[in-house]
Amino acid sequence: MRLGRQAFSDDRALMMAIVNRTPDSFFDKGATWAEDAALARVAEVVEQGAEIVDIGGIKAAPGVEISIAEEKDRVVDFVAAVRSAHPGLVISVDTWRAEVGAAVCAAGADILNDAWGGADPELVDVAAEYDAAIVCTHTGGVTPRTRPYRIEYDDVVAAAIADTVAYAERAVHAGVARESIVIDPAHDFGKNTFHSLELTRRLGEMVATGWPVLVSLSNKDFVGETLGLDVSQRLLGTLAATSVCAMAGARIYRIHQVVETRQTVDMVWSIAGRRPPLRAIRGIQ
Amino acid sequence: MKTCPVTLVPGVPALLPSYASLQDPVAGLRATCLVSVARLGPRVRVSASGPSGARVAAALVAAVGGAVVEDGETGVLVVGNGSATRTEKAPGHFDPRAEAFDVALRVSFADIDAALAEELGADTACLRGLPPLAQAEVAYDDAPFGVQYWVATWEGR
Numbered sequence A: 001m002r003l004g005r006q007a008f009s010d011d012r013a014l015m016m017a018i019v020n021r022t023p024d025s026f027f028d029k030g031a032t033w034a035e036d037a038a039l040a041r042v043a044e045v046v047e048q049g050a051e052i053v054d055i056g057g058i059k060a061a062p063g064v065e066i067s068i069a070e071e072k073d074r075v076v077d078f079v080a081a082v083r084s085a086h087p088g089l090v091i092s093v094d095t096w097r098a099e100v101g102a103a104v105c106a107a108g109a110d111i112l113n114d115a116w117g118g119a120d121p122e123l124v125d126v127a128a129e130y131d132a133a134i135v136c137t138h139t140g141g142v143t144p145r146t147r148p149y150r151i152e153y154d155d156v157v158a159a160a161i162a163d164t165v166a167y168a169e170r171a172v173h174a175g176v177a178r179e180s181i182v183i184d185p186a187h188d189f190g191k192n193t194f195h196s197l198e199l200t201r202r203l204g205e206m207v208a209t210g211w212p213v214l215v216s217l218s219n220k221d222f223v224g225e226t227l228g229l230d231v232s233q234r235l236l237g238t239l240a241a242t243s244v245c246a247m248a249g250a251r252i253y254r255i256h257q258v259v260e261t262r263q264t265v266d267m268v269w270s271i272a273g274r275r276p277p278l279r280a281i282r283g284i285q
Numbered sequence B: 001m002k003t004c005p006v007t008l009v010p011g012v013p014a015l016l017p018s019y020a021s022l023q024d025p026v027a028g029l030r031a032t033c034l035v036s037v038a039r040l041g042p043r044v045r046v047s048a049s050g051p052s053g054a055r056v057a058a059a060l061v062a063a064v065g066g067a068v069v070e071d072g073e074t075g076v077l078v079v080g081n082g083s084a085t086r087t088e089k090a091p092g093h094f095d096p097r098a099e100a101f102d103v104a105l106r107v108s109f110a111d112i113d114a115a116l117a118e119e120l121g122a123d124t125a126c127l128r129g130l131p132p133l134a135q136a137e138v139a140y141d142d143a144p145f146g147v148q149y150w151v152a153t154w155e156g157r
Helices: A035-047 A068-085 A098-106 A123-130 A156-174 A193-201 A203-207 A221-227 A235-248 A258-271 B027-038 B053-063 B098-107 B114-119
Strands: A014-020 A052-056 A090-094 A111-114 A133-137 A181-184 A214-216 A252-255 B006-009 B043-047 B075-079 B137-142 B149-154
Touching (some): A014 A035, A068 A090, A068 A098, A098 A111, A123 A156, A133 A156, A156 A181, A235 A252, A252 A258, B006 B053, B027 B137
């Protein structure tokens, strides 16, 4: 798998730390709205071992419309600043707009994380032009920044596979390198809690497509509704879901809490036989 | 006729590839074992006891590109170690007799108290008949996990 300037072997699980350039995202509520706070957050997650940062300029939930110009103001110079401070870091930008995608790639981004599943058909062309990686998500065809309302699937996993694989093939056709394409079932995007639970339970079916799978579970509403917990109390539920996805073989984890997620995924990776223990001597000395 | 070199290594399962860690807890021991086993030539006869001795020997011989043979050997690999009761954290917990037992082995393998060896978890069945360590080139002599290890080679003559 190659994500812009970095290649990763198939046995690696990668941490993609969320860095919001928004005043209103659901988990951090604007904690990194200021550029210096956001740069400090990047330095912190790099120190914690995150291989990727995912920079977003627009919160996923409905709200005040953010123009293309405003989104670019929020993320383009920031991507350049992160690139300058961390030359080897993989930088992802969470955007569905091709024009924003082109600007951030020119500023040093490696991944276009299209959380809204191809809403702008030209985003793949931008990824191809800049040799960037692309994350192909499943949203069930909803409009960006809308909440799911009475959406039904005959089979949500089959729908997620069909749409993301079709998107991946479209990206290949547009000229994106095959090793730079990732699929994401997009928990809670165009899905109710039951859908997200089923996607988690059956994640192995997505892994079996052969495309590397990204999961974005962190502190989401399906965790909150399942356990009856507020946003600030969802870490354990998130890590439980993370374990299940790790066992199935998800490769990239888009997260708020790097240290806890890394520990969880390392443990599961070792249980699955994909990672040796760090240092085992008990009983074999 | 020239006799073959003989090397003694401990039967430490952590040396097996199937028990590899990201950070090798026996890196120094492993490196020493490999250098010593490589001196035995391409055909190695193994004398091992204990549940893992033969597997460890086979893994070490394979790691240096040699083959385990029944006869026609170019060297002999003996597997065994001292007590496993040297510290509180040792596999057999601390036994106050362990250190003296290992000191005696260090002097001579001739008169091993088999009953005491078993009590102390020492793997000594194949050590009998070895010349004293004083006549060997001793490359490793330590008890890093409460188990006494030696890596030693007696050159052929």
